Amino acid sequence: MAEYPGIWDDTTKPVDEDRAEQDRFVAGRADIWHAARAMLFKAGELSPQPEQVVDLARFLAGDGNGY
Numbered sequence: 784m785a786e787y788p789g790i791w792d793d794t795t796k797p798v799d800e801d802r803a804e805q806d807r808f809v810a811g812r813a814d815i816w817h818a819a820r821a822m823l824f825k826a827g828e829l830s831p832q833p834e835q836v837v838d839l840a841r842f843l844a845g846d847g848n849g850y
Contacts, residue, residue, distance in 0.1 A: 816840045 819839035823831040 812840070812844070815844050819843055 816836060820831060820836045823835055823839060828835065
Protein backbone atom coordinates (compact mmCIF):
# COMPACT_ATOMS: atom_id res chain seq x y z
CA MET A 784 0.00 0.00 0.00
CA ALA A 785 2.96 2.31 -0.36
CA GLU A 786 1.46 3.94 -3.45
CA TYR A 787 -1.40 5.36 -1.33
CA PRO A 788 0.33 7.19 1.51
CA GLY A 789 -1.91 8.19 4.36
CA ILE A 790 -4.85 6.00 3.41
CA TRP A 791 -4.31 3.70 6.37
CA ASP A 792 -3.21 6.35 8.87
CA ASP A 793 -5.18 6.50 12.08
CA THR A 794 -4.87 10.27 12.17
CA THR A 795 -7.82 12.35 11.11
CA LYS A 796 -7.63 15.56 9.17
CA PRO A 797 -8.70 18.72 10.98
CA VAL A 798 -12.17 19.94 10.12
CA ASP A 799 -12.11 22.68 7.54
CA GLU A 800 -13.72 25.61 9.34
CA ASP A 801 -14.70 27.37 6.11
CA ARG A 802 -16.57 24.29 4.93
CA ALA A 803 -18.30 23.90 8.31
CA GLU A 804 -19.42 27.54 8.21
CA GLN A 805 -20.69 27.10 4.66
CA ASP A 806 -22.63 23.99 5.68
CA ARG A 807 -24.27 25.88 8.57
CA PHE A 808 -25.18 28.72 6.21
CA VAL A 809 -26.75 26.35 3.68
CA ALA A 810 -28.65 24.48 6.41
CA GLY A 811 -30.03 27.76 7.73
CA ARG A 812 -31.10 28.79 4.25
CA ALA A 813 -32.83 25.45 3.73
CA ASP A 814 -34.78 26.01 6.95
CA ILE A 815 -35.82 29.47 5.76
CA TRP A 816 -36.89 28.06 2.37
CA HIS A 817 -39.02 25.38 4.05
CA ALA A 818 -40.59 27.96 6.36
CA ALA A 819 -41.42 30.24 3.42
CA ARG A 820 -42.99 27.37 1.50
CA ALA A 821 -45.05 26.33 4.53
CA MET A 822 -46.24 29.92 5.03
CA LEU A 823 -47.40 30.14 1.42
CA PHE A 824 -49.13 26.77 1.69
CA LYS A 825 -50.95 27.84 4.88
CA ALA A 826 -51.99 31.07 3.16
CA GLY A 827 -53.88 28.98 0.60
CA GLU A 828 -51.27 28.68 -2.14
CA LEU A 829 -51.49 24.95 -2.88
CA SER A 830 -48.72 24.97 -5.44
CA PRO A 831 -46.45 27.98 -4.86
CA GLN A 832 -44.18 28.95 -7.69
CA PRO A 833 -40.45 28.70 -6.93
CA GLU A 834 -40.09 32.46 -7.41
CA GLN A 835 -42.72 33.10 -4.74
CA VAL A 836 -40.91 30.84 -2.29
CA VAL A 837 -37.53 32.41 -3.03
CA ASP A 838 -38.87 35.96 -2.68
CA LEU A 839 -40.50 35.20 0.67
CA ALA A 840 -37.42 33.29 1.88
CA ARG A 841 -35.19 36.25 0.99
CA PHE A 842 -37.53 38.56 2.88
CA LEU A 843 -37.51 36.28 5.93
CA ALA A 844 -33.71 36.03 5.80
CA GLY A 845 -33.31 39.80 5.54
CA ASP A 846 -31.65 39.54 2.14
CA GLY A 847 -34.20 41.86 0.62
CA ASN A 848 -33.95 43.71 -2.59
CA GLY A 849 -35.72 46.80 -1.33
CA TYR A 850 -37.56 45.03 1.50
